[in-house]
Every structure is written in structure tokens, then in C-alpha cells.
Amino acid sequence: MSNMIWSSVLQEEETRWRPFLQETLQQKHGDYNELIMLLRTPFTSPGYHTTLRNVEYVHPIRESLDYALAILDCDEERYKGRALDTLRTVLSLQDQEVDSPSFGIWSWYYDEPLDQMSPPDWNWADFIGKRLLLVLIRHGSHLPADLRQLTQQAICNSCEAIIKRNVGPDYTNIAIMGAFVTLIAGEWLEHPEFLNYGLHRLRRLYDYSMQTGAFLEYNSPAYSTVAILELSALATYTHTEEARQLANELLDATWLMIAEHFHPLLKEWSGPHARSYRTFLAPLHLSFLQMACKGNVPFVNEEQFSYGSDWYGHGVVCPERLYGLFTSIGVRELRQDLPAYHEFRTRKAYTYMTPEYSLGSFNHNVMWKQCRNLLGYVQSADQAYSYVHLRVFHDGYDFCSAVFTSEQKHDSVLYGIQFALDGGDTHVNLDPIHGRMRASDLRIRIEIGSTGELPVWEKCGEDRFLTKLGETRVLVQALHGAMNGFGDFRWNIAQDGNTVGLDYILYEGEPSEIDFHTMEEALFMFALKFSGPNEKPELKTSVTLSDYTVQALLEAPEQPITLTLAKKPADRAVLFHA
Secondary structure (H helix, E strand, O other), X not given: OHHHHHHHHHHHHHHHOHHHHHHHHHOOHHHEEOOOOEEOEEOOOOOOEOOOOOOOEEOEHHHHHHHHHHHHHOOOHHHHHHHHHHHHHHHXXXXXXXXXXXXXXXXXXXXXXXXXXXXXXXXXXXXXXXXXXXXXXXXXXXXXXXXXXXXXXXXXXXXXXXXXXXXXXXOHHHHHHHHXXXXXXXXXXXXXXXXXXXXXXXXXXXXXXXXXXXXXXXXXXXXXXXXXXXXXXXXXXXXXXXHHHHHHHHHHHHHHHXXXXXXXXXXEEOOOEOOOOOOOOOHHHHXXXXXXXXXXXXXXXXXOOOOOHHHOOOOOOOOHHHHHHHHOOOOEEEEEEOOOOOOOOOOEEEEEEOOOEEEEEEOEEEOOOXXXXXXXXXXXXOOOEEEEEEEEEEOOEEOOOEEEEEEEEOOEEEEEEEEEOOOEOOOOOOOEOOOEEEEEEEEEEEXXXXXXXXXXXXXXXXXXXXXXXXXXXXXXXXXXXXXXXXOOOEEEEEEEOOEEEEEEEEEEEEEEEEEHHHOOOEEEEEEEEEEOOOOOOOOOEEEEEOOOEEEEXXXXXXXXXXXXEEOOOEOHHHHHHO
């Protein structure tokens, strides 16, 4: 039965999507390096794992394998030799030393061996192992015998690395992808240990996520699409009926979350986002949704549509019953409890949407660059739109030891910034600072990015600023600020390209030591409100101080919003649950 499912999916996608895959593939041929036998692409870095700096081009392993698979999927006889050469090169780059700490994984780039990464990315056992499985399933019968054997062995090595690492269900996309690799490898290679592990891992993910009906990596544009791809592939390729059923139930929950958060007029993915790599929704994400709706819901025009080569053959389909959420909008109010996690035992997400804007927030989270903890989207002109995004910067980069806490009701948010003693600097876990750092700049920013003209912030009272985005007004007020040893906090407006920041500056000057362990108080509290065209933009607030806490109150319809926060820095779990 499973063979019928995946073969019928391929037949359908060959008719509908192979022309787009071929077009995408044609754009890659010119990037192929005949000597190295991998693709050559411009270098970009997220700032961690890779130690490469000031490098213009690299040879990425994942994208090169996607290229080889696309050649085989498109049956491009002229380039089949390239595909096989690339496959051999990729296989040769896996760490195959059984006693090695990085056994079974690959580096990101041919240009940077595993021992030069800081640290290596163990996710590559999942990412590359999955692609090798697709090569084997779809094209294994046409591979040379030795190459087929090498591919099978590399997949087994990946499975061993995945099982040894054994990530939990809180790491959503890798939990799913690792389940796919091990379960499907177990079935296709007749390896019961892999199959049983993969099925157990899928059950754990299901039980963990469905306790609240959401993934811990909640509402992430990047990783929700990855989850859709991996769960669809599981449902498509598995022989195991239980695995297919679990994958389909998780798919239904994920598609509902995506559809509910999509703003049809703004064509943006409403916040908050547990993880995100860009704040405006990329055309590729809109194209993904259009592909999943089989072209029946227009997200982009024909010129903007682009097809991801890694989408092909996965059987991605959005349920038709959700199409209406992608096409019409009134007022939506969404509340979601997230699964328990040792730091985020009580994390919740809230989203409020109207035809003119959306505004969403988590009740608490760290201020990592990938987190969108307070995020709004607004129609700002006839065809222009803007985002409103809270950030905290340490010397110009998002500061992970800053902790966000909020209470939101409809269009109004009370929020605070505290500081963790066990946090990181630029990354949540990879560069811990243990509550101490050296800084020449520390600031809290309300950042607005726009596809049109940038708005103007105007001071409208003591510690209050107002800006107009189309028919929507955004009002921000500082309610409380203290950081022992530092003072004279002030507002500043900073414009950079297509963004403008309303900055609350905590420190600016010569490099100075900042030690949160020595502080009895390091706490900043604010209020923010979106107002529609027929509303008067106003904030009625009050602040109550005690020895150890600060309570802020914001008047709102029905009942006021209150937020009480501890003054003193502490470990993250304490700040989240004090």
C-alpha cells in the first residue's frame, strides 16, 4: 500500500510540479563546480556553528545534494553524471569513523571540515540522511551497485548518529526529521532497530505536542513549513499504518495553526513566532502555501512564484476546509498553551487580528535573534505594509540574556525586560556569558520595517511616543526603568535603510563591565497599544513598587491588564515562573 501511495504522489507531482522543478534546476547548472563536484554558492552565516569569515563563496553539502536529487527527479540524462559525482562526493564527506564524536554527520561546507566548525551541527545527520533516503527510494534501482551500497551505509551511519543523539520532542523539526530518517530507513533497509526507534520517536512527539495541540517551536514560518514537509513525507513513504495516522493528525494541527495565523490582506504570518529568520514573510513561503493549496488560493502572482527543489515528491497538501482562513479576515483572537518545557513550563501565545493589523506576543521568552516575542503587522499605505518588532541589542546584536515577559489583551500589551544570569549573548546556548559582559551599547528597540515610506515617531507626553501606520496608530510608553550602576536612560530614534528604531538606551559609551550578579534591580517595563481609525490612541497606566517587585497596570475594556515582575536578575527559569 505504501508503495502505491508514494508512487502515486510522484505521478501527480510529475504532472503538476515537475516543470517548476525543472525551471528551478536550470538556474543551478551554472553554479556547479566541475572540479569539486558540488554547487558553489555565495556564503551566508547565521553567526554560529561555522567559523568561516570574510569568505565570498562556499560549496554547501545540503544544497549540492538537493541539486543531485533534482537532476535525478527530472530525469536529465545530460547531467546524470553530475548527479552521481555529487552523490559520491557527499558520501565521501561524512564522518565514518565509528569512534569519532561526530560519527555519522557532515559539515555544512566542503570548505570547512567538521573539526573546524564550532561546534559541528549534528542536525546534518538528519538533513543529509533524509535526502539520501529519497535518492535511494526514488532512484536506488538505477544507481551503480557500489554507489547504492555506499548510500545505504551512509544512511545507516546517519541513523546511528540520530539514535545516539536522541533529541527530545521539544526540538520539533529535528524530532520529526529524525523520526523520518530512522523509521523509513528501518522499513526500506529492513532494519528493525531503526524502525522501532523511529516509530517510538514519532509517538513521543505526538504525545508531547498533542497535550496542548501545538509544537514547542510554535508558529515558526521556517520550521512549520519544515514540519509540514517532513510529516507529509512520513505519511507518503511509510509502510506503517500507525506512523501514517500519527503524521496525518500532526499535519492537521499544523495546517490549522498556519491558516489561523495567516492574514489574508497583509499576506503575512501573524506573530508571535518561536523561531524566525526574517520578519517579513518570504516569497518562497507564500509560494509554498500556494503549492500546498494546489494553486487554488492565490498568494503570489505568476512572476513571484518560486518552487523549492526540496518540496518535490513529499505529497504536501493543505486541507481544503482551511482555504477560507487564507482568503477572508474579520476579527480573530487566538490563545494557545505550548507544551511544557523545563524553562518554559507555562508558556502561552496570544494573537489578535483585525482587517488592518495583527498583534501577537508570548507571555515569556528569551530575546534571541530568532524569536519574535512581540510582533505586529500593519497595513501602512495603499500597497505598503509594515512590521512592528521588539528587540534588545548588545553592541548591535540581539541579546539572548534579555528576558521578555508580557500580558496582552486585544490591541494592548504590557511587557517587561529582565536579565538572566544563565543566558547567552548572541545564542541561547552556544555562547553563555553567565550574567557578565562587556558592552559599549545596550538598548531596547521597537523596530518598524516597511515596504513603503518609514513612519515618523513623535513624542506625545512623558516617556510616550506615537506613530501612524496607515489608519493604525502605535503608542508606546516607558513605565519603569532601573539598572543599578547605570542611569539617565533616554529615548533615541535610529533609522537604518528600510527600518526605523524607537530605542530606549540603557547604556552608550566607552566599553564597560556589566555584571548583573551585583544588581539588586535590572528591570524595564513598557506599554504598547494599536489603535484603529475611529479610536483615540491613549494609555491609562499606573505603577506600584514594592521591595522586590514592580507591578504595572494598564486600563483595558472589561478589566485592566496587570504585570508583576521581580526587580533582581536571576536564572531564566526563576524569571519565567517567579
